[in-house]
Amino acid sequence: MTAPASYxxxxxxxxxxGAAQAGVALAAAFFALVCLAALAPGLFAHGPDQVNPxxxxxxxxxxxxxxxxxLGRDVLARLVFGARPSLLVGVGSxxxxxxxxxxxxxxxxxxxxxxxxxxxxxxxxxLSFPAILMALLVVAVLGPGTRNxxxxxxxxxxxxxxxxxxxxxxxxxxxxxxxxxxxxxxxxGRILLRHIAPNVVAPLLILATINVGTAxxxxxxxxxxxxxxxxxxxxxxxxxxxxxxYLDASWTLALxxxxxxxxxxxSATVVxxxxxxxxxxxxxx
Amino acid sequence: xxxxxxxxxxxLSVDFATRRGVVRAVRDVDLSLRAGECLAVVGESGxxxxxxxxxxxGLAGTGARVRARTLSFxxxxxxxxxxxxxxxxRGRRIGYVLQDALTSLDPLRRVGHxxxxxxxVHGLADRDDLDDQVIGLLAEAGVPDPDVRxxxxxxxxxxxxxxxxxIASAIAARPSLLVADEPxxxxxxxxxxxxxxxxxxxxxxxxxxxxxxxDLAVVARLADQVSVIYAGLVVERGPxxxxxxAPAHPYTADLLAAVPAVDGxxxxxxxxxxxxxxxxxxxxxxxxxxxxxxxxxEPPPPVPYGPGREVRCFHADRERPxxxxxxxAAPPRVKDHAVVSVRGVTKRxxxxxxxxxxxxxxxxxxxxxxxxxxxVGESGxxxxTTARIVxxxxxxxxxxxxxxxxxxxxxxxxxxxxxxxxxxLVDQDxxxxxxxxxxxxxxxxxxxxxRMSRRLRRDxxxxxxxxVGLDDALLDRRPAQLSGGQRQRVALARALAPRPxxxxxxxxxxxxxxxxxxxxxxxxxxxxxxxxxxxLFISHDLGVVRQVCDRVAVMKDGALVETGDVADxxxxxxxxxxxxLLAAVPRIDVGWTTERAAxxxxxxxLP
Numbered sequence: 052m053t054a055p056a057s058y059x060x061x062x063x064x065x066x067x068x069g070a071a072q073a074g075v076a077l078a079a080a081f082f083a084l085v086c087l088a089a090l091a092p093g094l095f096a097h098g099p100d101q102v103n104p105x106x107x108x109x110x111x112x113x114x115x116x117x118x119x120x121x122l123g124r125d126v127l128a129r130l131v132f133g134a135r136p137s138l139l140v141g142v143g144s145x146x147x148x149x150x151x152x153x154x155x156x157x158x159x160x161x162x163x164x165x166x167x168x169x170x171x172x173x174x175x176x177x178l179s180f181p182a183i184l185m186a187l188l189v190v191a192v193l194g195p196g197t198r199n200x201x202x203x204x205x206x207x208x209x210x211x212x213x214x215x216x217x218x219x220x221x222x223x224x225x226x227x228x229x230x231x232x233x234x235x236x237x238x239x240g241r242i243l244l245r246h247i248a249p250n251v252v253a254p255l256l257i258l259a260t261i262n263v264g265t266a267x268x269x270x271x272x273x274x275x276x277x278x279x280x281x282x283x284x285x286x287x288x289x290x291x292x293x294x295x296x297y298l299d300a301s302w303t304l305a306l307x308x309x310x311x312x313x314x315x316x317x318s319a320t321v322v323x324x325x326x327x328x329x330x331x332x333x334x335x336x
Numbered sequence: 337x338x339x340x341x342x343x344x345x346x347x348l349s350v351d352f353a354t355r356r357g358v359v360r361a362v363r364d365v366d367l368s369l370r371a372g373e374c375l376a377v378v379g380e381s382g383x384x385x386x387x388x389x390x391x392x393x394g395l396a397g398t399g400a401r402v403r404a405r406t407l408s409f410x411x412x413x414x415x416x417x418x419x420x421x422x423x424x425x426r427g428r429r430i431g432y433v434l435q436d437a438l439t440s441l442d443p444l445r446r447v448g449h450x451x452x453x454x455x456x457v458h459g460l461a462d463r464d465d466l467d468d469q470v471i472g473l474l475a476e477a478g479v480p481d482p483d484v485r486x487x488x489x490x491x492x493x494x495x496x497x498x499x500x501x502x503i504a505s506a507i508a509a510r511p512s513l514l515v516a517d518e519p520x521x522x523x524x525x526x527x528x529x530x531x532x533x534x535x536x537x538x539x540x541x542x543x544x545x546x547x548x549x550x551d552l553a554v555v556a557r558l559a560d561q562v563s564v565i566y567a568g569l570v571v572e573r574g575p576x577x578x579x580x581x582a583p584a585h586p587y588t589a590d591l592l593a594a595v596p597a598v599d600g601x602x603x604x605x606x607x608x609x610x611x612x613x614x615x616x617x618x619x620x621x622x623x624x625x626x627x628x629x630x631x632x633x634e635p636p637p638p639v640p641y642g643p644g645r646e647v648r649c650f651h652a653d654r655e656r657p658x659x660x661x662x663x664x665a666a667p668p669r670v671k672d673h674a675v676v677s678v679r680g681v682t683k684r685x686x687x688x689x690x691x692x693x694x695x696x697x698x699x700x701x702x703x704x705x706x707x708x709x710x711x712v713g714e715s716g717x718x719x720x721t722t723a724r725i726v727x728x729x730x731x732x733x734x735x736x737x738x739x740x741x742x743x744x745x746x747x748x749x750x751x752x753x754x755x756x757x758x759x760x761l762v763d764q765d766x767x768x769x770x771x772x773x774x775x776x777x778x779x780x781x782x783x784x785x786x787r788m789s790r791r792l793r794r795d796x797x798x799x800x801x802x803x804v805g806l807d808d809a810l811l812d813r814r815p816a817q818l819s820g821g822q823r824q825r826v827a828l829a830r831a832l833a834p835r836p837x838x839x840x841x842x843x844x845x846x847x848x849x850x851x852x853x854x855x856x857x858x859x860x861x862x863x864x865x866x867x868x869x870x871x872l873f874i875s876h877d878l879g880v881v882r883q884v885c886d887r888v889a890v891m892k893d894g895a896l897v898e899t900g901d902v903a904d905x906x907x908x909x910x911x912x913x914x915x916x917l918l919a920a921v922p923r924i925d926v927g928w929t930t931e932r933a934a935x936x937x938x939x940x941x942l943p
Contacts, residue, residue, distance in 0.1 A: 227769040234727060235783050235834065236756030245782075246771050253773070 078321035085315050088134040096128035099285045108301045117307050120290075121297050126304065130311055133285035136197060137312070140270030140279060141263050141319075144204035148266075149259045151205065152212020153252070159213065160220035161243070171217065174210035182207040183269055187278075195278040204269045208262060215258055219251045226250075257330055260323030264316040271312050287312050340411070342512055342544045343369040343392070347405035350384070350391050350568075354399075361387045361400075363568040367546075369561075371512060374535075374545040376559035376576065378552060378591070380849040381820070384568035389515050389548045393432055394422035410512065428458045431506035433499075435518035440502060441490040447474075447501045448486030454508035470504075477504035478534045495715065496527030503534060507543070514538060517548040524714035524876060529920040532557050550849065552595055553922035556580050564588045566620055567613035570638075574645030580924055584647040586624045594854040596879035598906060598921050605854035605883065610821060618649070626651040670886060674702035674738075675837045675870050676759070681725055681735035681745075683718075695721040697894035698735070703838060708864060708871040710881035710902065712917070713891035719874045722891070723840050726872060727761055728752055740837070757785060757834030764843040766827035770815040776801070776826055777811040783833035800829040803866075804859060821852035828859065832867060840872045845880060857883055878921050882906055890914045 088095055103123035111118045117126040159170035177185065182204070189203035223229060224247060232242045273279045274288030282289065287308040294305035350362040362384040369375045379385045387396065392409075394417060396402050407414045410429065417425065426432065434440045441450055451470045455461040462469055467486070474482035477500045490498055499519065506514060516535060520528040536558060539545050549555050555562060556576065563573040564585060572585035583589040590608040613619035618636050621627040630650055641647045683696040696718045703709050713719050724730045726737060728744055737745040739758060746752060760783075763769060770779045780797045788796075798808040804825040815823055824844060831839050841860070845853040857880065863869060875881050881888055881902065888905050890898040890913065898911040909915040 227763065227765065228771045230729065231761065231769045231830070232771075232782070233729070234756060234759070234761050236753045237782075238753065249773060250771065 075321055075325040078318035078325075081314060082318040082322055085134050085138065085311075085318070088131050089138040090135075092132045092135065096125065096131040098125065099128040099132035100124065100283055101128075108297060108304070110301065110303055118301065118303050120293070120304055121300075126290075126307055129285040129290060130287070130307055133287050133290060133308070133311075136280045136284060136286045137267065137270065137274075137288070137315070139197065140200050140204065140274070141267035141315075144201045144208065144270065145259050145262050145266045147201065147205040148208035148262070149212050149255060152209040153216050153248075153255065155209060155213035156216025156218075157220055157243075157248070157251070159217040160224065161247075167217075170213070174213045177206075177210040178214070180207075182265065183272055186269055186273060187276075190273060190278045195281065197280045197284075200270060200273045200279040203273065204266050207269065208266060211262070212255065212258065216251055216255060219254060220247060223247050223250045254330060257323060257327045260326055261320055263323070264320040267312065267316050267319065341368045342371050342410060343367065343546070344406055344408045345392070345404060346407075347403070348388065348391060348407065349403045350387050350396055351401045351403075352397075352399055353401075361568050362391065365563075365565070365568075365570050366573075367563065369513070369544045369546060371544050372539060372542045373561065374539045374547055374559045375561040375563065376547040376549055376555040377563050377565055378549055378555050379565040380550060380591075380851065383565045385548045385550075385565050386517055387568075388565070389517050389546065392546070393426055393430060393515060394419075395426075424458075427454055427506075427511070428509045429511050429513065431509070431511040431514045433503055433506045433514065433516040433519045435521050441498060443490055446487055446489060447493065450490075450501065451486070451505040451508055454505040458509045460509055473504040473508050474501065477501065477507065478530060479504065494527075496523055496530065499523060499527075499531055500534065503531070507538065511543070513544045513546065515546045515548070518550070519547070520554055521549075521551070525878070525917060525920040525922075526714065528554070529922070532922070551922075552580065552592060552850070553924050556924040557922045564591070569619060569648060570646075571620065571649070572641075572645070572647045574642070574647075578642065578645065584641045584645065584652040585620075585649045586626055586651070587620045590623070591850060592924065594850040595924060596854075596857070596877075596883040598879045598882050598918060598923065605857060607855055607858055608851045610849075610851050610855065626654060669868060670707045671705035673705055673741075675705050675740060676703040676726060676744075676872070677738040677741075678702070678722070678726065679736050679738065681722070681732040681737065683721055683725060683730065683732050694894050696725065696732070699891075699894070699896050700735075701889050701896065701899060703870050703872055705837065706864065706868050706870055707887065708860075708873055708885040710885035710888040711872060711874045711891060712876065712878060712881050712888060714876065714917075716893075717891040718894035719891055720842060721894075723761075723842050723872065723874055727759060727840055758836050759838045759840065760831035760834065760836040762824070762827045762831050762839055762841045762844045764847055766823040767815055769827060770823075772814075772816070775812050775814055776818075779815060779826060780830045780833055783830045785834050796833075797829075800833055801826075803832065803863075804829045805855075819852075820848050821855060824848065824852075824856050825859070828856075828863070832863065832869070835867070836869060838870045838872060840874070842874045843876065844873075846875065846877060853880070860884055878906070878918065890917070 101124060103119070106115070106119050106123040107121055109115060109119045115125050115127070117130065120126055120129065155170060155174070159167040162170070185207035186203035189206050190199055193199040193202065229242060229246055232246055237245070270279065271288030271291070274286045275292045277289070277292065279288060280286045290308040291305060291312070294308065297304055345365065345367040348362060348365040348367070349360065352359045352361055365388055367375065377385045377388055390396050391402050394414070404415060441447070448467070448470045451473055452461065452466055455466070455469060470486050471482045474486055479485050479497055479500045485493065485497065493501065519535065520531050523531060532554065535545055545558070547555065547558055559576040561573070562576045562579050563570045564587065565571070566587050572579065572583065572588050579588065580592065583592055590606070593606045594608060596605060609623045611622050614621050614632065617633050618624070618627065618631040621631040624631065636648045636650045638646045638648050639652070641652050678699060678701050681696055681699050682694065684692045684694050687693045699718070699722055701709070711719050711722065721730070725732050725745065728737065731747065732745055736743060739755060744752065777794060777797050780800055781793045784793055784796050794811065798811060801808055801810065806822060806825050806829065810818065810822065815826060818826065845856050848856060860871065861884065864871060871884070873881065873884050885902050887900065888902045889896050890905070890911065892913050898905060898909065898914050905914060906918060909918060
């Protein structure tokens, strides 16, 4: 604010055109590609489980652009087919956590003092454990597998959502437009559905996008530990775990699943942050 | 007053680069201010008056391009100053008083520190008796008990005291120029009067004051010179008394005419067209009653008009047609039965210290059908709490509220919900009372009772918008895209939708420009006539209450001190407090507006 004012016919300062916009577009495109691969892997590659011992542990070569693994399976095909289980854990658990957390947070905000206090103290307790530890605990109880991994990460992430939803719901409940709705004689249920819930959910979608990254990492970690989808299902975390045993023979084997996880998490986070900036900018305007 | 001007500005322009191109916020403004003189820059919101002030402080912002032919202060050319030199000048030679004292004071620092900092930054602090220096400054700024106050935090002070503390820190370094941007806007009238007196005393002591204000009455009280600014252009300037007594520019005249007066009979406010300024030609042409083809084609140059005056208008000498007024066809019908009866209502709150504070103290009044009852008082007097009790948003600790003779302040919301539509609310900030996701159609449509098809509901909403003077092209807009006046009309349309008997108006026009305010007040008067709705009208602005209301109730410290017919109370107040309030209202001598008759005019395009 204390920049010197310019005098005399000088050029107007140029508006900062977001240089980051190109990055956001790139991230969105990559994330969309990964989603497409998850929905229709057949578009990109074939035969993720095709074993060919004669071509085991090869570096990238014609026909196998990302090389082969210890059983001679095509790494590219496995990566493409691995998008579905990987995303399923990341996105699925985020969705479930968002739903459960919303209900939890709304209950805490609107359900009266005692219920609210109890719900939030429970959230505090759960949030005091690292997400991955929480997820491990759940898997330890339920046993490994895709469904249980999803459930485990849901349990780990839901309290975070509950907290945000409760805070937002309290703001919305005290807002002048809810006051106006009360003065119109709307019933509490209608106010909740028409005004409170939608205005709470909008910022939540952004939080969810950012959380996909966290969930993806948590999912990949569980799978790396062998607690997710069981072999021979292609999954990035599991592929990374197997590649660890062959690092001496082929370092590229670990590189590609690792890069897939990293890039997907990054692109989800970049898109989420961009959405958040845009939403907050609109709020300020 | 023959010495060289302290501040000399010529050809000041400020442009902002925005997404939609360059905005010319200030265009070719000339100002000249001598020591011991007060120059007021007057204009509506968005006119460029604050940008002008900030440009003079070197605070126009990084997105701004500031240009000037002359910009000299105390003989120095300010155009070449570096950021550092600006910082040394600001506070030291030019003091700055902002409108919002709460946000411009650091909440975590004692008031005394804030003032002491102004001394320390400029190396004027005397280590040994800094405290005495600060206490002296606070006393000078009219802060009572300065030795107590300087140890307090901003939140412990009232708005008026905060404003004074801010003034104390602005004058700490004895600047020769004080820039005051809307220094009294958020204050109660009695406090406003005190702050104006304080500024007046600074002017007498030889400080030059540049006053930025939208309030002509404040300007009339303080300024020696006035520059009226519209769309970044100074449309008229000259000595304050001559300019306010006989305005030359139609815009000045329209502004003056739109100010509701506290004294004399209630007069119908003239309805001036409002709208954005024109891009070419005279910017005021779209709103001006005198505009002709020449005004629309070429911008009028500034021409001399009487001693020391200048005006940018081709028609400054022409007789002005009397602006259309919202003349009442027939006085609203006031029936004898009470729609709302407030009976001995008391509400207490526990303050953080543990003691109880009585916000509303044994208040009783009736609001008759079709009547407009004004509720006036200073901030903290319990007006808004009373309104919330009448709306049954909070329950009184004692006493009852009856709606049409039936219990209204009942404990269970369920027993009230079906009758909620009979009382509606319009408050100060309409935008926040609209769901941000909703279009105008949905905002108003939600208030239309009953089940119906979407198409029928849309038609009903369009009808309501027409009733409040809005085009149905706004149906699909979002409220954030509307102007302040349009938003308040949308709020009124929503309040009217369930056909209520009572509308509670909580400061409905205090955020609006005077010309827009005049339109909304005329609209309220018309709605009363046509819809027969009663108004509980809460306002700190006595002129507005005089304009709108039949009866008035004056509140102080939670209690009613006086109730009666508006004309009687304002002419001969019985309570000492009412008299004090009335005496504090700044007035303008606008003889020419009150004398003329209010003939019927073509109201096309007006509410």
